[in-house]
Amino acid sequence: MSARHFRGAALAALLLLAVASVSAADASAKCKEDEETADAPRCQRCAPDGSKCLQCWPGNGLSSSGACVPCNVTTEHGDRCIACDGEDPSFCTECRPRFGMGGATGYYATAEGECSTCPDSYCKNCSSLSGACTSCNRWWGAVDGVCRPCAQEQCLQCDGDVNKCTECGYGRFADPVSGRCLNCTDPHCADCSEAVDKCASCDSGYTQDKASGRCVACAQGCNSCDTAGAGRCDKDSCDSGWGFASSGACVRCSAHCLDCASETKCTSCDTGFGLLKDACESCGTDCDACMFDGSGKPQCTSCGGSSGLDVATKTCVACKQPHCLSCMEDASKCAGCIEGYRMEASGACEACKVANCSMCDDDAAKCTLPVEGYRVTASGGTEACTVDRCGWCADAPDKCESCVTGYNLDTNTNSCYACPANCDSCSNKDTCLTCADGFWRQGGTGLCEKCQAGDTRTECSP
Template identity: 30%
Template structure:
């Protein structure tokens, strides 16, 4: 009875060995790959030779993945195996993403974020972007991909120039795009490009991959006829206008042309010069005697007239006739012809009046030195003295006549009756007045003759 039990047990073990090892009587019965029999094709590095126990030779460095045996001509029994021992029906190493499992056939999958694992909860290596942390070894934590913008470890948008959140934004936009959703659809164009109809003509080609070019002088545009940013020095929806030369760095607002002014300029568009300056670049200074320091930007002519009345001219650089000096407040020499003299020196500009000579016409032609201004002063003094003498004489005559009349009246009033006195006084007064008038006429005649004589003498002195 014991012998029967032993035989049955041996038979079961033998059957199990056959099923597990694919071997019969010590011979491996696994599937043979005929391609591996030529040129050591399934040996690592194709390195094999007749060395070793087997007369046909061995693979000196072992087998490539998925093969076994001394010449590596037999496949492993399971497709996901990479290593399996001879004379066995098990896998000792699996392809990436699988592990042997309880059946040792590499049919068990690793977690999706694992590159390799030993069980469903222990990853030995994570795929890119995932990592182990906080005591967990199943690669549950994820880095945000390099080109992604993530929320809660999920890629929700791509960095500029890339698209495809489902593939970690590894796809690159066309070179004309800054942002896109595909190779044919750009949401933002690079400088100088736009989406839409070519030249804004609806009959032309419609493209959304930023192929069309903006106008000349336009940096960015939303369409051919609508520029958003012009090159320095230009403004307008088509960049057709020039910024003012007074704009700093030649930059102005695209709609109005307004800008920040350089030195010496002012105004919204910086087209005017500040007070006291003129010229294309407002680099010149207005004439010093311009009123309010305002002058025309092009010509420099004073806009509000001159600072003082003695200075005239469009640029306030000329003295009024008959004056000279820095502010034209000095009179020209009296004997200058046409009362014209140099503003700086006072020398007569057009020569002298008759009989005078010299740069300032203060000499007679015969060489006699003369000071016209001094002579004129002396003549004025002489005339004043004569006039005062005449006035004083007249006053004395009037006073004497009044005294005489009063004396006569008093004398007669004591000797006569009021009536006679009145008649007598009237006659006396009339006679006195008549006599006084004759005397006065005689005196005036004498004075007039004297004045005429003096004038004649003066004229003769001058001529001599």
């Protein structure tokens, strides 16, 4: 008998005992359907006669007796498990992705009942057991189980065919016939995902006319007028530098004023300025915010950049501690230290005592974050990654987890290979994901092209 079957049999026996105990204590117990908002929802759908559960909520496994058993997968990435074997709750059968700033990281259930990351790094969801990708992050499409870049620059999703877009970006419609991204018929429409001539929502500063369905302009300086109507403004919806007037319009504030009650009465000021007699006056060098004393002299309350506040003079001065990254509210105490130093309780910066260490938060003699190409050892020291061009090898020096800029990790060979020219990161040797400064990514080829003078692309903006 395999370890898994032995473990399953043992757990099954325990479950049977538990069920028998419950039955003896309360023979009339019925299946109870839980709301999804419950603290620990288990059964989603009971049998018509209420004798057992037919479908469990995510995070549970359905046993042969019709009971929902909470999954208990203790292996790495076990928190990604959303369905498990009801007789062996430590054996995962389905995993969920993890969402982050850069998109989603997909996970799948392996033959061993564990959650593992999808083989393709741009995959959002992949099939259990095989790991074949079924859907990718934005700008990519799942084709034959792997993620490939969408051919059109405006395309957000192209699963199945990189040349046929199924979801387009802001103000565009994915034509199901041609697979191309078409501009919404209304030039001020933000969402026409149902039909190219059917607008669901308008750009900021516009509202939808109920009669014609077209997007019409709000009052000048206004970002929303859905309630007030065209040519007017909803309360508290004026743009920065404009104030709401009783007429329902927005009036332009005075110079350096962010919000105002009228053209001459400011209520809040731009960074570097403070209120003085309903107007905004300069706070002085490096000062982000201030108040004014009776004589009209600025008293700084917050400093900008790397400067800090001199609490005695109420002015902004250079940080008084060496190796200080910033000192913000008090120039005599650091708020953060430069790389290779840690901040002491006194507000001073102490050098890390470990070579090739970037951060040593709690103890100068123990590293918490190494410089690129190194890892932290169990004792708090550092050692170099032995894989060429490896930038991160947290588990072992010869096990690379990510490569330096311009290189990508081949997980099969545990080596770093060069991305295409002028590429910061890539999915393979021929396809770039992000380009170096001064270059833009061509959607059809996945290669980086040099920005030209006057180029309006986001990647080429100064």
